[in-house]
Amino acid sequence: MNSKTIITIILVAFFSLDSYGVPYPEKINWYSSPSSFVHTLYEGVLGRYPENSKVVKDWATNITSDHSSRIKVFWMFVNSKEYQASSWAKQKREYSVYYKWVGQERSLKQYYISKTGSDVHVSGLYTFGVAMALNLYYSKFDPKSDRYNKNTVKILNDRMKAIELLNVPLN
Numbered sequence: 001m002n003s004k005t006i007i008t009i010i011l012v013a014f015f016s017l018d019s020y021g022v023p024y025p026e027k028i029n030w031y032s033s034p035s036s037f038v039h040t041l042y043e044g045v046l047g048r049y050p051e052n053s054k055v056v057k058d059w060a061t062n063i064t065s066d067h068s069s070r071i072k073v074f075w076m077f078v079n080s081k082e083y084q085a086s087s088w089a090k091q092k093r094e095y096s097v098y099y100k101w102v103g104q105e106r107s108l109k110q111y112y113i114s115k116t117g118s119d120v121h122v123s124g125l126y127t128f129g130v131a132m133a134l135n136l137y138y139s140k141f142d143p144k145s146d147r148y149n150k151n152t153v154k155i156l157n158d159r160m161k162a163i164e165l166l167n168v169p170l171n
Contacts, residue, residue: 023047023088025133030070030140034063037070044133045077047086067141074137078130088129095131096124097138099145108146111139 028044029037038059042050050056062073083089099109099120111122113131123134139147 023083023086023129023133025129025136028074028133028136030067030137034060037063038073041074041077045074045129046080046082047088071137074133088127091127093125093127095126095128097122097126097131097134099138102146107144108149109142109144110146111135111142 023045025044027040029040035056038056039050042048063069077083094115095113097111097113099111099122102108102110113135139145142148
């Protein structure tokens with residue numbers, strides 16, 4: 001066997017093992033529609049696509065207008081037999097989610113994960129992927145989060161632009 005073949009085999013094996021069953025918390029779209037959210041949980045927590053659309057619809061019935069329903073479904077995925085049997089779930093639980101107050105009035109929080117800690121401990125101990133997903137959840141739904149506020153300002157600005165466009169007289 002030549003060296004190109006060996007390198008190709010090693011790369012294929014590495015990327016196939018790495019991509020199966022390893023959660024990708026950044027793929028979880030906490031704001032999406034219930035069905036899209038469930039689809040992103042499959043990708044983000046289980047590292048795969050859902051079996052079929054019926055499974056997604058069944059899971060989506062658990063999502064309500066209350067954002068806490070999303071974290072409950074997230075925990076159902078994390079506590080599932082499939083996730084718990086994965087190598088990702090067997091990693092050390094050594095990360096916690098923290099926040100620091102930011103700004104001069106200390107009115108906004110900035111969330112992050114750490115092994116060592118910081119200003120205020122929010123939750124832990126988790127594997128890195130679970131901690132990252134929780135970090136994103138808190139950042140998006142805590143009204144005192146700087147990311148939440150930036151997103152709210154963007155949404156309001158977009159709505160104002162849309163209203164301005166609707167009020168423009170047509171010639």
